[in-house]
Structure formats: C-alpha cells, structure tokens
Amino acid sequence: MDHAIQITGLSKSYSQKNVLDQINISVPRGHVYGLLGANGAGKSTTIECVLGTRKADSGTISILGLNPQKNRKELFEQVGVQFQEANYPDRIKVRELCQETSCLYKNPADYRSLLQKFDLADKENAPVSQLSGGQKQRLFIILALIPNPKVVFLDELTTGLDIKARRSVWNSLKKLKSEGLTIFLTSHYMDEVAALCDTIGILKDGHFIFTGTVDEAIEQSSFDTLEDAYLWFTGEEAKADE
Numbered sequence: 001m002d003h004a005i006q007i008t009g010l011s012k013s014y015s016q017k018n019v020l021d022q023i024n025i026s027v028p029r030g031h032v033y034g035l036l037g038a039n040g041a042g043k044s045t046t047i048e049c050v051l052g053t054r055k056a057d058s059g060t061i062s063i064l065g066l067n068p069q070k071n072r073k074e075l076f077e078q079v080g081v082q083f084q085e086a087n088y089p090d091r092i093k094v095r096e097l098c099q100e101t102s103c104l105y106k107n108p109a110d111y112r113s114l115l116q117k118f119d120l121a122d123k124e125n126a127p128v129s130q131l132s133g134g135q136k137q138r139l140f141i142i143l144a145l146i147p148n149p150k151v152v153f154l155d156e157l158t159t160g161l162d163i164k165a166r167r168s169v170w171n172s173l174k175k176l177k178s179e180g181l182t183i184f185l186t187s188h189y190m191d192e193v194a195a196l197c198d199t200i201g202i203l204k205d206g207h208f209i210f211t212g213t214v215d216e217a218i219e220q221s222s223f224d225t226l227e228d229a230y231l232w233f234t235g236e237e238a239k240a241d242e
Contacts, residue, residue, distance in 0.1 A: 041205065
C-alpha cells in the first residue's frame with residue numbers, strides 16, 4: 001500500500017523527559033488519520049517533528065516520500081497546514097490574504113472557489129480582524145488548501161464552529177478525500193473523529209495506548225461510542241469521577 005505519511009521510531013525529549021517515545025504512524029494516500037490525546041499528551045510535538053519545524057531526537061519521517069527537514073521546499077509545494085491559532089495584520093482583507101498565500105505556490109487552487117465551498121464568499125472584501133471566530137477557523141482551513149496540497153495537516157479544525165458549519169466542513173473534507181487528499185488531523189470532538197477518520201492513534205504520556213479504526217477502539221473498550229472508548233483508554237473518565 002502506498003503511504004503518504006510514514007513515521008517510524010519517532011522520539012523526542014526535553015530536559016531528559018520523554019515527550020515522545022518510539023512513535024510509529026502510517027497513513028495511506030487518500031486516508032484521514034486522527035491523532036488524539038489530552039493536552040500535554042504529545043500531539044503538538046508530534047506534528048512539529050513530522051513537519052520538520054522541530055527536530056526529533058531519533059526516528060525516520062517521510063511525507064510523500066520526502067524528508068521534511070532535507071526537502072522542505074519541494075515538500076511544502078504539496079503540503080498544507082492549518083494551525084488553530086494564527087496572527088495576521090489587522091487590516092488585511094480576506095481576499096488579500098488569499099492572494100498573498102496563492103503567490104507562494106506554483107499551482108495554487110482557486111481561492112474564490114474555496115471561499116464559496118466554505119461559505120465565506122460574502123466575506124471576500126472583509127478585514128480578517130472582523131471575522132467571527134468560526135469564520136476565521138474556516139479561513140485558516142482555506143489557506144491550508146490554497147497550495148492545492150496532496151497532504152493537509154489540520155489542528156482542531158472545527159473549534160468555534162456551530163453544528164451546521166461543522167457538518168459543512170466535514171462534507172467538504174470528505175469530498176476532498178474522495179478526490180485523493182490525505183488528511184492528518186487532531187481533534188477533541190469525538191463525533192468529528194468518528195465521522196471523518198479511517199484510522200486513529202490515541203497518545204498518552206508520549207506513547208500510543210491505541211492505534212486502529214474507530215470501530216476497533218469501541219470494540220476493545222466494550223463501550224458503545226468513541227467518546228466513551230477514548231475516556232476508557234486514557235483514564236480521563238476515572239479522574240472525572242473522583
């Protein structure tokens with residue numbers, strides 16, 4: 001099977017404390033992978049190491065067959081990234097930000113089509129600073145898709161969106177997946193993970209306590225929903241009951 005993302009033996013420590021310990025992840029092309037875990041479990045460090053913005057202590061990382069540290073320019077022509085928080089000039093307009101982002105890539109997607117797809121076409125001339133939290137979140141997803149990527153990393157993609165907007169984003173991503181896009185996401189919304197992800201990994205204290213499909217997680221936990229299964233795997237449910 002052809003893998004878009006292949007991670008083997010990824011480890012990272014700070015001040016002699018293991019933050020990641022021998023992490024292995026394989027994501028086939030055209031699949032959606034969900035990285036789950038409580039705050040501090042190691043999700044952000046994993047993504048930073050995978051993208052090459054932070055150097056791992058050990059392990060091998062390949063995205064589309066390229067090394068994210070050695071082949072950065074070539075790789076990021078094919079990879080999009082959406083972070084939960086981003087800062088832009090106060091007065092820059094949605095259209096201007098999309099145009100500036102498009103200029104960075106050889107074969108960008110049509111940003112106006114993306115604005116339409118994510119229900120932001122009427123905000124094209126609005127300052128980014130005047131968008132609501134949910135509108136900004138949708139804009140950040142659009143910016144990640146402007147490179148016309150083969151792989152996209154999405155961090156808490158629907159934070160701040162209402163139910164209707166979340167479902168709309170899900171449907172758009174499902175369509176992109178059907179067209180071959182590989183999606184690597186983090187989320188605290190288990191209904192979102194269940195709706196989108198082919199496979200998931202649950203991190204705790206820097207290592208995986210579960211990897212597999214949503215159905216396998218539910219089956220192994222003996223619960224009926226992914227949310228209950230997640231709490232069972234992580235032990236967070238027991239803490240809440242104390």
